[in-house]
Amino acid sequence: MRALDTQAILQGHRPGRHSVGLVVGTTVSVLCLLGVLGYILVLGAAGAGASGVVGFVLSLMLATIPVSIIVPLILLLDRLEPEPPAMLLFAFLWGAGVAVLVSLILNTLGMELYTIPAFGAGMGEYLGATVIAPVVEESAKGMVLLFLLWRRRHEIDSYTDGVIYAGMVAAGFAFTENVMYFLTSFFEAGALGVAFTFLLRGLVSPLGHPLFTAMIGLGVAHVAINRDAVRFLAPFVGWVGAVLLHALWNGSTVFGWLGFAFAYFVCFWVLVGVIVRAVLDRHRQVAAISRYLSPYQVTGLVTPADIHMLSSMKARRRARGWAQHNAGSGGRRAMRDYQLAATELALLHQRLERGVARPRWWERRDAFLALMHVARDAFLGGVRRPVVPVWAGSSSDSGLMHHDSFQHVIDRARVQPPAHPPDSVG
Template identity: 50%
Template sequence: MASVDPKAVLEGRIPGRPPIGLILGLIISSLCALLVLGLTAVFGGPGFELGLLLAILPVPLLVSLILWLDRLEPEPPRDLALAFLWGAGVAVLGALVLNTLGMIYVTVPIFGETKGHFVSAALGAPVIEESLKGAVLFGLLWFRRDEIDGFVDGIVYAALVAIGFAMMENLTYYMRAYEEGGAAQLQGVFILRGIFSPLGHPLFTSMTGLGVAYAATHRGGGRIIAPVAGLLAAMTLHGLWNASTVLGLSGLAIVYLLGFCILVALAVVVLVERRRTVQLINRYLPAYYDTGLVTSQDVWMLARIPARRAARQWARSVGGRPATRAMADYQLAATELVLLHRRAERGTIDPAKYEQRHEALISLMALARQAFLRTPVRPAVPPWAGHEPSGFHPPRI
C-alpha cells in the first residue's frame, strides 16, 4: 500500500501534508493544560497529588465508553485528542480567568458576596464554560466539517471535550474539599462528582455536539440555528445543575431525573444512527460488486461490529499486523464511502470534492483488499462512473 497514504485518505487530507492547524491546536491545548496543572499545584493548597489521582481515576472508563460508541466509524485519533486536550487545557484556563474576573468585577460587586457567588455559578459559569468547550466543536465544524458524519460524532467530540474539562475541574474541587475537611470531606465530594455525576459535563456539552452535527450534515437555515440552539441548551442544563445545589435533595433529584432522561435520549440517538449506517452499507455497497471491491459476504461483515472484529482477527492470523491494519483500513474506508454517498445525496459536499474523495476511498479499499487477500482486484470503478447526470445526483441504490 506504498502508493496510498491510508491515514491521509481516511482523515480527508492531502497525502504528504501534515495537518498543521491540528498539530498547533494540540500543542496549544497541551501547554494550557500543563499551565493549569502548574498553577493548581503551586497555588491550590494541599492535596494536589491525591486530588489529581482521584480526578484521573474515572477518565479511562469514561473515554472507553465514548470510544465504544464510535466503533462503527472511528474518528481520527488526533481529532479526538484535540477535543480532550482542549477541554482540559484551553477551556479550563479560559474559564478560570473569566469566572474569577466575573466574580471580582461583576457579580460580587452587584449582588454581594453570597448572592454573587450563586449568580456566578448558576448564570456566569455555564455561559463561559459551555462557550469555551463549544469553541472547539465550532472549530471542527468550520475546519473539519467532513469528519462529522452524524449525531454520534457530535456526541463523541463533545463528550471528550467535557471529560477533559471535568477532570481538571474536579481536581480543584477535591483539593478544596481536602483543605477544608480532610479525607472525610474529600471522600464525600469524590462520591458525588466522581461516582454519581461523572457524566454531568458530557451531557451538557453533548447538546452543543448535536447542534454542530446537525449543521455539518444538513442544508438550509437549520445549519445556523442548530449549533446556537445546542449551545443554549447546554448552558441551560449546566445552569440548572449548578442552581440545584441550593435547592436541597429535591433539586438534586429533579436534575438527576432530567439528566437520566437526556442520557436515555442520547442512547436512542446512537442506536438509531447506528441502524441507519447499517442500512446505508446495505444500500450503497452492493453497487460495487462488479468492481471486485466488495462481495455480499463483505457487506454482511461490514454491517456487523462482531463480524468486523472477527475479520480483523482472521486477517491477523493469516498476515500478521500488516494484514490487520489493511483490514481495518478497508472497513473504515468502506464506511466512509457510504457516508460520502449520504453527503452527496443530501447535497452537503461539493461535487469536485466528492469525486476526489470517492476516488481516494475506492483506491484505498482496493489496495487494502489486496493486502489482506494478497490477490489483485479488478479496476475499482463503480458501474455508474461517468454517467452521473448534470447537477450531480448520485444514483439511488
C-alpha cells in the same frame, strides 16, 4: 510505486502533511493545560507547603479515574466509523486546557466584578455558579466544536459524531476541574472531604459535563449533515440547551437533595435521548453501507458477504481474526483499513445525497476504492507489501474516474474478481 498512506486517505489530507490548525491548536491546548495545573500546584504549595503538593498529586491521580471510565464509554459510540485520534485528542486537550483557563479567568472576573458586589457574597457566589459559569464554560467548550465544523466538517457524518467530539471536550474540562475541586476539598476537610467530593463528582455524576456539551455537539452536527434553511440556528439552540442543563444542575444545590434528585432525573432522560439518537444513527449508517456499497459489487471490491460483515461489529471482529489467521498481523491491519475505507465510502455517498459533500468529492471516493483494493489484496495474501496503484491527475467534473486515475483498478477487479473470506467470516 510508493507506500500507501492509510491515514491520509481516511482523514482526507495529502500524504505526509498534517493540519497546521490542528497542530497549533493542540500545542496551545497543552500549554494552557500545563499552565493551569502549574497554577493549581503553586497555590497548593503556597497554602500548605509539602502537604499541598501531596494533595495536588492525590487530586491529579483521582481525577484520572473518572476520565478512564468516561472516555471509553464515549468511544463505544464511535466503533463503526472511528473519528481520527488526533482530532479526539485535540478536543480533549482543548477542554482540559483552553476551556478551563478561559472559564477560570472569566468566572472569577464575573463574580469579583459583578455578582458579589451587586448581590453580596452568598447570593453572588450562587449566581456566579448558576448563571455565569454555565454561560462561560459551555461557550468555552463549544468554541472548539465550531472550529471543527469550520475546518473538519467532513469528519462529522452523524449526530453521534457531534456528541463524541463534545463528550471528549467535556471530559477534558471535567478532568482539570476535578483536580481543582479535589484539592479544595483536601484543604477544607482532609481525606474525608476528598472522598466525598470524589464520590459525588467522579462516580455519581461523571457524565454531567459531557451531557451538557453534547447539546452543542448535536447542534453542530445538524449543520454538518443537513442543508435545511434554519440549520445555522442549530448550534445556538444546542448552546442554549447546554447552558440550561448546566444551570439546572448547578442551581439545584440550593434546594438540597430534592433539587439534586430533580436535576438528576432531567439529565437522565436527556441522556436516554442522546443514546436513542446514537442508536438511530447506527441503524442509518448500517443501512447506508448496504445501500451505497451494493452498486460497487460489479467492481469485485465489494461482495454480499462483505456488506453483511460491514454491518455488524461482531462480524467485523471475526473478519479481522480471519485476516490475521490468513495473512498475519499485516492482514489484520489490512482488514481494518478495508472496513474503515468501505464505511467511509458509504458515508461519502450519504453526504453526497444530502448535498453536503466536499467539492471534488470523487477524489476521496477514488482514494477509498484504491485503499479497499490494496487492503483486499493484502488480507487475502495476494501481495506481501501493499503499494498504492499509480494514479495522477484529477477526475472530471462529472465525477467519473479517468483511466489515469483509478479506472484500471476497477477494470482489473471486473476481469479478475478477488475472492472473499468464507461465509464464516461475515
